[in-house]
Amino acid sequence: MDQIIKGSQSLTFANAPYLISAASVTGSKEAEGPLGKLFDMTSEDDLFGAQTWEEAESTMQKEACVLALGKAHVAAEEVRYLFGGDLLRQGIATSMGVEGLQIPIFGLYGACSTSGEALALAAMSAAAGYGEYMLAVTSSHFGSAEKEFRFPLGYASQRPLSAHWTVTGSGAFLVRSAGTKAGSSARSAQNTAESHVRIAGVTVGKIVDYGLKDSQNMGACMAPAAMDTIVQNFEDMDRTERDYDRIITGDLGYVGQSILFDLVRGKGYDIRERHLDCGMTIFDQQTQDTHAGGSGCGCAAVTLASFVLPKIEKGEWKRVLFVPTGALMSTVSFNEGASVPGIAHGIVLEHC
């Protein structure tokens, strides 16, 4: 099947794969937020019964994968490749989390854009005919992220209003090839019939660096990358904002959103009426004290799984551009004075 290369960064799949199931697992604060009732699994205990934040995050990833597989009645052995990542150094939440599934794995790192990266590669692999099922999973955990990037929770450090609150959550997504070939089994056809969401195309992001250095204002650091990928998607696919029911960024938050609107307007587009940010959707800023909004690999993933996909599935939204955004930094790069560039990957999701 011929793939269609669009513009300089995008692909449109000739035989677009289906997103056949998704699962979301979150912590207690997320359960109390506006999307709380939509998550598949939430835990009162943010340690998820484990001894450490890292193990807790691993547990969420495993549960999210098992739930996504279970919803589609697909066994782990049937999944060809897994694409997964998290925010922790050397991606240990993923390697500890999915080890038990024993699926051949590609470990990824794209900061908070990783859910987009994982979905892009899963869709590309399924569309290329490299296997029937691909699994994409990402996670973040407030406790492990604070330890990794900022201060141990016990310090009770104060946070500026531009700071984000890392989401404790993991989202997993099962992608299935369109399977028009001989390999398509009766059972697969049945699964396909059940899904009304296709990954129609992707826009792979570049690293965009406006020279910002404030790791406590990641919305500002990531907004230029979000703009770059959104505008590139429009140009590559010969579209405008009017071709999407929603344009959904990952975790720009209140600060990043206003910058994004300005930057996009500078390119001649106005996305204000169609924009939604997962970081602003998952928490209630007024009552939950989350400042700029939610963030983390898990933020966009669980919002997509619990809130966005059901609307596409039902046809309420026909076409969505999902653009998780990441800030590329570490404590080492920050302490050494490096800037915090951003990256964003665009995933075109369509009702079918």
Added chain:
Amino acid sequence: MDQIIKGSQSLTFANAPYLISAASVTGSKEAEGPLGKLFDMTSEDDLFGAQTWEEAESTMQKEACVLALGKAHVAAEEVRYLFGGDLLRQGIATSMGVEGLQIPIFGLYGACSTSGEALALAAMSAAAGYGEYMLAVTSSHFGSAEKEFRFPLGYASQRPLSAHWTVTGSGAFLVRSAGTKAGSSARSAQNTAESHVRIAGVTVGKIVDYGLKDSQNMGACMAPAAMDTIVQNFEDMDRTERDYDRIITGDLGYVGQSILFDLVRGKGYDIRERHLDCGMTIFDQQTQDTHAGGSGCGCAAVTLASFVLPKIEKGEWKRVLFVPTGALMSTVSFNEGASVPGIAHGIVLEHC
């Protein structure tokens, strides 16, 4: 073009992409080793003119990419996607290193197996028709790795004999689709004619955990994963060790090699006469005090670029199984008592 799925973890490309150029950049210790004369660029100054080890590592990545592109007379703008990674937390050597190239990027983490992961995804993307050129790059740096995983160099800590010496180096690889379709330009055909190396297939690795916890003996931690991927490749592709001129692991070193031989023998194969380990090849253990051997994302990458590929290019070796190996751990997982599982990705390289 139909892809051929082999067994449970492997792919054989119907229209195998070419590995059209490769470049290696290393530090001073590597320059003094057995492969010293083969590297494209070496530096007396292990800081490569930068202020920090991390910046130095970034510089190597950038230089390796520019060299690989230059050798093939391909401009960065012509590269569709870049697949890159390193060992540092949040992959900052890669994001800082390749930022200037402005190629849409997939950030990867597979510990020292990342060169295999990057080559696999680059080949899969090229073979699927997602673009003409794909770039794969990985790096490691002794200074940044010691800081990341062990002790600051200034402590002058002693190392056990089972410990590895992280290679200061970066390898970049330019992959080109076979281009039998209309999209193939005259210029592309010319490049294709110049290359005699194809990426014929891949075996994507699983996480293999024998419960070992000694981060100073990574050869032992990774050997089970190397065995698993090598044996899976044989089974998936209906081959034995006799179908390969060389089976080349990444950085098992002396300790890991002997374990690998035993484990593979337990599965009914004997790879002793055809095995080569990049970590044992890049340094002279007797005179360079490198203990178990070299390691790091850069070890397998620069050995492949400088030593292995020219032999395949000339036809001295007709078919090679390249299996970089990674140990999945961080200082946090280690300090929390987690085991150190391994992963290995297999790349089938053929003379054509």
